[in-house]
Amino acid sequence: MIRSQRWKGAAFTVPFQLGFVFLYLLPIAYAVYESLFQEKRSGLGLGGATREFTGFDNYQLGLTDSAFMGSILRVVLFACVQIPFMLLVSLVLALFLDALTAKAANRFRIVLLVPYMIPGVVAAIVWINLYSPAVGPLTPMGDFLGFDWNFFAPSMVWPSIGNLLTWHGIGYNMVIIYSALQGVPRELFEAARLDGASEIRIALSIKIPFVRAALVLTGLLSIIQMLQLFNEPALFRNITPETVDGSFTPIMIIYNQAFNAGNYQYAAALSVLLALILGVASLLFYRLTSKEVD
Amino acid sequence: MATTTDSPSTPAKSAESGRSGSPPVRRIAGPDPASRGRGGQRFILLGLILASVYSLFPVWWLIVAATKDQVGLYQSNGLWFSGMHLWDNLHQLFTYEDGIFLRWTANSFLYAGVGSLGGTFIALATGYGLARFDFPGRGVVFAAVVGSFLIPIALLTLPLYLMFSKIGLVDTPWAMLIPCLINPFSVYLAKVYTEATIPFELLEAARIDGAGELRIFFSIVLRMMTTGGATVFLLAFVNTWNAFFLPLTVLRGEENWTLNLGLYNWTGKRAESGIDVTSLVLTGALLSIVPLAIMMTAMRRYWRTGVTLGALK
Numbered sequence: 140m141i142r143s144q145r146w147k148g149a150a151f152t153v154p155f156q157l158g159f160v161f162l163y164l165l166p167i168a169y170a171v172y173e174s175l176f177q178e179k180r181s182g183l184g185l186g187g188a189t190r191e192f193t194g195f196d197n198y199q200l201g202l203t204d205s206a207f208m209g210s211i212l213r214v215v216l217f218a219c220v221q222i223p224f225m226l227l228v229s230l231v232l233a234l235f236l237d238a239l240t241a242k243a244a245n246r247f248r249i250v251l252l253v254p255y256m257i258p259g260v261v262a263a264i265v266w267i268n269l270y271s272p273a274v275g276p277l278t279p280m281g282d283f284l285g286f287d288w289n290f291f292a293p294s295m296v297w298p299s300i301g302n303l304l305t306w307h308g309i310g311y312n313m314v315i316i317y318s319a320l321q322g323v324p325r326e327l328f329e330a331a332r333l334d335g336a337s338e339i340r341i342a343l344s345i346k347i348p349f350v351r352a353a354l355v356l357t358g359l360l361s362i363i364q365m366l367q368l369f370n371e372p373a374l375f376r377n378i379t380p381e382t383v384d385g386s387f388t389p390i391m392i393i394y395n396q397a398f399n400a401g402n403y404q405y406a407a408a409l410s411v412l413l414a415l416i417l418g419v420a421s422l423l424f425y426r427l428t429s430k431e432v433d
Numbered sequence: 434m435a436t437t438t439d440s441p442s443t444p445a446k447s448a449e450s451g452r453s454g455s456p457p458v459r460r461i462a463g464p465d466p467a468s469r470g471r472g473g474q475r476f477i478l479l480g481l482i483l484a485s486v487y488s489l490f491p492v493w494w495l496i497v498a499a500t501k502d503q504v505g506l507y508q509s510n511g512l513w514f515s516g517m518h519l520w521d522n523l524h525q526l527f528t529y530e531d532g533i534f535l536r537w538t539a540n541s542f543l544y545a546g547v548g549s550l551g552g553t554f555i556a557l558a559t560g561y562g563l564a565r566f567d568f569p570g571r572g573v574v575f576a577a578v579v580g581s582f583l584i585p586i587a588l589l590t591l592p593l594y595l596m597f598s599k600i601g602l603v604d605t606p607w608a609m610l611i612p613c614l615i616n617p618f619s620v621y622l623a624k625v626y627t628e629a630t631i632p633f634e635l636l637e638a639a640r641i642d643g644a645g646e647l648r649i650f651f652s653i654v655l656r657m658m659t660t661g662g663a664t665v666f667l668l669a670f671v672n673t674w675n676a677f678f679l680p681l682t683v684l685r686g687e688e689n690w691t692l693n694l695g696l697y698n699w700t701g702k703r704a705e706s707g708i709d710v711t712s713l714v715l716t717g718a719l720l721s722i723v724p725l726a727i728m729m730t731a732m733r734r735y736w737r738t739g740v741t742l743g744a745l746k
Contacts, residue, residue, distance in 0.1 A: 147646040148566020152574055155559035158615035163581055166592035173592065232484055235477045250485045253492060256729050258675040260693040261718045264700060265491045268498070274711060276494065276512055310488065338473060367585050370677045377701035390678070393587045398682075403595065410588040418583055 174198070174408035197408035206386040207409060211416065214388055218365040221301045226357055228305070229312035234342050237320045248317065252310040259307065263374040266303040291379040300371050312357045319353035320346060355428045359421055366417050389413050499719040503712050522716040534717055536688060537695040541674055543606060544691060548613025549669035555614055557662055560623025561654055565631060578617040590682050597683060608683035613673055619665045626661030667732050674725060692721040
């Protein structure tokens with residue numbers, strides 16, 4: 140390629156690069172910088188706050204903050220239950236679709252994608268009302284069946300949010316897995332059938348290994364999303380502030396530290412910590428799941 | 434993502450199959466009825482129907498609920514109609530607090546529409562530059578794009594809030610619009626689309642004919658990228674329309690809020706002031722889906738490719 144052309148090509152990316160510096164790199168650097176300070180207030184707060192360089196104190200505080208670490212543990216435990224369940228359902232549905240004619244599969248695919256088209260906030264509003272004993276049909280349904288459901292009780296909040304996330308996410312994950320399934324060479328099935336393999340056997344030994352990359356990817360995206368859970372619990376908090384407190388998920392703590400407690404420096408340190416945890420978790424997951432392929 | 438280079442199909446093939454609905458092989462082969470029991474097929478259909486019911490009944494409930502008045506909402510069966518009050522609800526929704534809901538709708542359209550348009554344009558230029566030119570630092574830019582998928586939203590939004598408040602942008606539409614201009618995922622998609630649709634030979638031919646790089650971009654590349662560009666725009670639009678954390682952080686006064694923020698605020702109203710606006714919330718929630726549903730249906734064949742392409746590459 141001619142030298143001048145190269146630079147013209149680079150010029151096409153300049154607006155993005157500038158924007159990236161101002162909207163990504165600079166904020167991150169600023170957050171890291173801020174996280175090294177603390178605002179110290181004098182006895183009665185009369186003298187105003189003074190800013191002090193405290194090094195990694197905020198990080199140390201964060202790592203020993205039981206509310207923050209507890210919220211991470213809570214989200215991780217929840218992820219260990221919800222994500223495999225959601226992916227399993229998505230995988231089974233994708234395999235079901237794959238067994239239909241293209242036309243029928245297309246119809247079901249559109250129907251199953253409807254929840255994904257609904258904004259997360261609206262999805263949460265809908266389910267909160269479905270759960271609501273006064274308005275929603277689920278509580279009377281439970282009464283009829285002999286269950287005494289309270290979807291907002293402390294022990295039920297996670298299953299309630301889990302159901303909401305699963306409902307919202309199944310279609311998207313299914314579509315990704317399904318389109319990976321479409322890439323499996325059809326001759327493989329014929330060969331397997333001639334060898335006397337059952338359809339279930341074909342699904343287990345050919346189709347599922349073949350869509351592994353798609354499963355890893357959907358898993359990774361779900362983990363990233365889950366560690367940043369905010370919208371759904373925030374809406375639940377509007378309804379049941381007793382059950383869903385301000386330190387329910389890591390991002391809720393960060394938000395509250397920044398905007399309710401006014402402690403930006405600590406909030407910045409916590410967001411850096413969360414970013415590190417997110418990176419490590421993603422790397423770990425990717426290593427664990429893609430190792431066996433080679 | 435770069436991490437899934439071992440995924441089964443090439444971009445070109447995947448884009449092709451998405452456009453035609455499914456690969457041609459499927460239609461010829463189809464499922465083989467002889468090799469599959471009737472019971473198996475019935476089981477599969479039953480499973481899919483159950484999943485469809487699960488997917489649709491909350492939406493059905495929302496539609497039904499939006500037609501009820503406050504009394505009907507609390508006293509009638511949630512899954513069936515009782516009295517047609519949709520028009521009353523809409524009237525109430527649009528006149529409540531001097532029609533603030535209309536304002537939020539307009540804001541959502543402004544942020545999602547203008548922001549995504551600008552963002553798509555920048556993304557197409559960047560994607561083209563990354564995919565079709567070999568300049569020093571290209572790898573770094575692409576690594577930054579992919580790496581930024583892992584940055585938690587709080588890590589960007591909080592310092593952005595502080596920076597914006599220093600230059601007086603907080604609580605103005607700019608605080609929403611500016612971040613929309615830079616969208617790494619759009620850049621990523623644009624790069625994949627360029628690789629699938631713009632051949633090197635075509636660019637060479639245009640250069641030999643004496644066209645300048647800018648002219649090639651505006652009159653050839655952009656035109657050939659209409660489909661890809663539409664997908665990038667649509668996904669960015671949906672993203673901005675659905676955004677919650679950013680507007681919650683950078684917008685204070687309710688005249689600049691988005692629909693999501695307004696609805697969120699209304700759900701908290703009951704606990705705060707005892708005013709029950711549930712029927713307003715539900716009617717508003719239903720309305721806020723409508724533009725998305727219209728856009729997605731209109732552009733179905735584009736966005737389906739976008740979702741799968743973006744995720745698999």
